[in-house]
Amino acid sequence: MDVSSGDTVTAVNLANDCVAGVATRKTSFHAPKVVNCAGAWSGQIAPYAFPTRPVKGQMLCLASPSRGLLKHVVRSPEVYLIPRSDGRILVGTTVEEAGFDKRTDVATIQRLHRAAVAMVPELRNAKILQDWAGLRPGTPDALPILGPTPTPGYYVATGHFRDGILLAPITAQVMAEIIEGNNPDYDLVPFSPARFSKWQAAGQL
Numbered sequence: 001m002d003v004s005s006g007d008t009v010t011a012v013n014l015a016n017d018c019v020a021g022v023a024t025r026k027t028s029f030h031a032p033k034v035v036n037c038a039g040a041w042s043g044q045i046a047p048y049a050f051p052t053r054p055v056k057g058q059m060l061c062l063a064s065p066s067r068g069l070l071k072h073v074v075r076s077p078e079v080y081l082i083p084r085s086d087g088r089i090l091v092g093t094t095v096e097e098a099g100f101d102k103r104t105d106v107a108t109i110q111r112l113h114r115a116a117v118a119m120v121p122e123l124r125n126a127k128i129l130q131d132w133a134g135l136r137p138g139t140p141d142a143l144p145i146l147g148p149t150p151t152p153g154y155y156v157a158t159g160h161f162r163d164g165i166l167l168a169p170i171t172a173q174v175m176a177e178i179i180e181g182n183n184p185d186y187d188l189v190p191f192s193p194a195r196f197s198k199w200q201a202a203g204q205l
């Protein structure tokens with residue numbers, strides 16, 4: 001297996017209208033099958049502008065003041081808390097249309113912290129260990145985009161929005177079946193790339 005770590009795919013290479021591999025900033029790879037799983041960035045790789053967009057989520061991580069303070073996930077309308085076995089508590093999250101901006105801002109992190117304390121007052125003096133933001137891959141109809149593209153050998157698996165961790169195993173399973181030419185046990189029509197007819201009409205998908 002060849003890996004080009006930290007590299008960026010710049011284009012899908014075609015030969016006779018079929019996939020031939022990918023070009024990256026550092027190198028290029030020959031491959032008869034290519035899967036675009038670039039999350040919120042999926043639409044940036046030629047030749048197809050898949051309609052994914054970034055939906056930002058800010059989170060923070062607290063050090064639990066006592067072992068066993070939380071035994072399971074708890075949530076309120078404003079916030080959810082995820083206890084980790086190492087004593088960390090993850091506090092999430094925002095859902096922001098903020099473009100490709102992965103910065104956190106102090107006011108938002110403080111608001112999440114206050115909401116966590118309102119739900120579990122013992123967290124008032126909990127140390128903030130870390131904050132960060134991620135970009136979820138959103139789509140126009142909030143459903144994933146899974147399956148073959150009009151270009152033979154080129155597939156897409158993106159748009160999992162808020163559920164991509166949960167759906168990773170089943171996505172891997174159905175994509176492997178599609179790529180091997182088998183019929184998955186699930187009806188994937190609602191997730192077909194072809195449903196975005198205006199992108200198709202524009203010659204993009």
Ligand SMILES: Cc1cc2nc3c(=O)[nH]c(=O)nc-3n(C[C@H](O)[C@H](O)[C@H](O)COP(=O)(O)OP(=O)(O)OC[C@H]3O[C@@H](n4cnc5c(N)ncnc54)[C@H](O)[C@@H]3O)c2cc1C
Binds near residue numbers: 041
């Ligand atoms: C704060 C937050 C909390 C979340 N909580 C949950 C949760 O509890 N449960 C859950 O199921 N989901 C959760 N999600 C959603 C989940 O993280 C996403 O749905 C999931 O990460 C999408 O996976 P992906 O592999 O499609 O995209 P990503 O995880 O975004 O991975 C895409 C990768 O492609 C790379 N890439 C982009 N462009 C290129 C390129 N041109 N060349 C090469 N590489 C490229 C990116 O750098 C990235 O590493 C959360 C998301 C956030 C932000």
